Amino acid sequence: MTVNIPRLIRNTGLLAVAGMLVLITQKVGLGMPILDAVPGMIIIIGVADIALVIRDLFPKSIFPAFGWVTILGFLFSMPYNPLSVKFMEYTDKVNFMAITTPLLAFAGLSVGNKIDELKKMSWKIILISIIVFITIFFACALIAETVLRLRGDI
Numbered sequence: 001m002t003v004n005i006p007r008l009i010r011n012t013g014l015l016a017v018a019g020m021l022v023l024i025t026q027k028v029g030l031g032m033p034i035l036d037a038v039p040g041m042i043i044i045i046g047v048a049d050i051a052l053v054i055r056d057l058f059p060k061s062i063f064p065a066f067g068w069v070t071i072l073g074f075l076f077s078m079p080y081n082p083l084s085v086k087f088m089e090y091t092d093k094v095n096f097m098a099i100t101t102p103l104l105a106f107a108g109l110s111v112g113n114k115i116d117e118l119k120k121m122s123w124k125i126i127l128i129s130i131i132v133f134i135t136i137f138f139a140c141a142l143i144a145e146t147v148l149r150l151r152g153d154i
Contacts (some may be wrong), residue, residue: 003056011052015045018102026098040090044099047072 019041023034051068055061076087121128148154 001104003053008049008052008056012045013016019045021102022094022098025101026095029098030095032095037093040092040094043087043090044094047076053059082097 023037023041026032027034027036048065048069050072051065054068055063055065075081075090077084081087144153
């Protein structure tokens, strides 16, 4: 249960490269100033690094680092968190759609490397995908419903 420092440093470097791609994409596609979004990107990379450390500390957990990033982002952005105002102020300057471009590229590369394993699953992968999509849809709807009710919007 230790943190793999060399891997963390390598992953931070990869996150920094991806962050630069996001900022360039944001500048080219949306005309948004790069320097305004740098603090937000540093925060996002920091949250991702924290998630990687958590994953290293709990190696037997089946919960992926991406899940930890989601939970941490949720906790940092909650209105009751004293850090949320600054967290949101800086991260709002990083466009979500600009982040999805390299994220989807990396996801595609990771799936491409496991194409032989996917072939072995044959028709089962379709069934699993449908179950996952339906579950995620209803989970998101339930979360949205709960938050909207708590806020008094519905």
